[in-house]
Amino acid sequence: MSRSHQNAWLSVSSVAVGSFGTVLSEFLPIGLLPSISSDLGVRIATAGLMVVVTGLAAAVAAPVVTVATSGLDRRVVLIGLSAVLVVSDVIAATAGAFAVLLAARVLLGVALGGFWAIGAGIAVRLVDASRTIRATSLITAGISIATVVSLPLGAVVAATSTWRLAFVIGAGIGLVALVLQLLTLPAMPAEQRVRPAALTALFGVPRARIGLLVAALLFAAQFAAYTYISPFLHDVAKVDPDVVSVALLVFGVSGVVGNSAAGVTLHRSVSGTLVAGGIALAAAVALLPLVAHLPVAVFVLLVVWGIVWGGLPLGLQTWMVQATPAGSEAGLAMFVTTIQVALAIGSSLGGVAVAAVGIAVDFQLAAVIALLGTGALVWLGVRTAGSARRGAAAADH
Structure with a gap:
């Protein structure tokens, strides 16, 4: 070295x-x-x-x-x-x-x-x-x-x-x-000046629009559920208070593993990593309330959730950098704004859901939001790819 x-x-x-x-x-x-x-x-x-x-x-x-x-x-x-x-x-x-x-x-x-x-x-x-x-x-x-x-x-x-x-x-x-x-x-040294117009210009880039929308939905889903993970373990899963810290530590270690794994899978396919991660996130939070009476199953799903969330932010950031290669800082700036707002909205929606209908329903809501984000990635990605192919075909003629 x-x-x-x-x-x-x-x-x-x-x-x-x-x-x-x-x-x-x-x-x-x-x-x-x-x-x-x-x-x-x-x-x-x-x-x-x-x-x-x-x-x-x-x-x-x-x-x-x-x-x-x-x-x-x-x-x-x-x-x-x-x-x-x-x-x-x-x-x-x-x-x-x-x-x-x-x-x-x-x-x-x-x-x-x-x-x-x-x-x-x-x-x-x-x-x-x-x-x-x-x-x-x-x-x-x-x-x-x-x-x-x-x-x-x-x-x-x-x-x-x-x-x-x-x-x-x-x-x-x-x-x-x-x-x-x-x-x-x-x-x-600075490579280029970022003008305010570069921030709004991102919304004219289809791939950047997709990235921001998917990031908003996945972060909202994550924090609608994650904000209430401790009350879930205490009140729904009835996990012993001394074990809750262990469960959260397991979640954290799994996140580190997921981050490292995503560094490998993203080399192969950014969109594939995001789609798989979105589906796994939805499945994990949706299943947790259903297996709350089974401590081993709860821990397994926490591991899955941690691994998935360890990789998704990296995948979303990679998507945004690739969507705006000439001005990645502008893309990441709007990415940060988007996820911070989504984080606040997700936590607020989660709070309303918990107060009105309980933690179990809040987790189901988070799963639905995650699926919406994943579906948006697939649908908009297919549409964008189709438009690009049609444009190339028209140019050939």
Whole structure:
């Protein structure tokens, strides 16, 4: 292994740590809302705003940061976003008022949206073309791991310490990412300016439209169910409280495996990976309530679900990069905006379903949404391919 090859993978790893830190900071406080509510003297519903504002800020920041910084060296931008992550978590950890905490969470949203839009597509600048998907899978592994680790880690923090420790942990990881990036990231001069028109122009690209629609539906499906995975295990599956953390850990490890597996399958077929993943996601969440009385079956389906969700975000990002090869950052910016909005909508729909008809029906709803996303990919993909063939035939004549 050459020194330059080693440096390339160290650079990729530094971005992966950054992606892990931003997403962990986003989700870690979810299990701590009662403590935050009590300590800062606000209603728990009000405390929940700290999760909402982060997602909304990320949805806005992704395209704004992409356009505003498109003329800057990407090394400088990524390091700056990691610094914003550290600052936001430090402010949150020391906040004496809820308004200050909300401001910190808005800052986190800026780091989150910018990092997803720029960091997720940076692998092509760091490694050879033949290793781009593998490098991207490492970066998105940070996202997948943070998503699934946040719940059990939050439970540990809530049981053993103050909620402020969650933000100290986030700041610590952000600081590690910042140092690694300072030491390992090479200069990456801006290749082209991203104009605001490039963002809306994506909707004129059939493949990009398909990617955004499918991403919206699959992320909404995922978070309609995933948001309530702990209550499902507690209240529906009647899993022992001590075993719930183990179940969530199993889900997380499965996600890492799925992310690695997707790095292989995507080389063969991006659309095939997404279709198979969408169907498996729908099947897993639909079957869970039906086998809730069978602990072994529940764990098996959690493994399937974790594997699938470990790979789907990487597959969707790969689709968007391929759909907009001349401006992948614009594509990823709109991708981040889309999934953050879909995440909020999915969680909200899930909450309404759980309150009105129960967790089991919520999981069935999530399965239907996942199937809609998969069906849209198949139907629109076939239509687009047919149009392309007809256009080629017309050109030949």
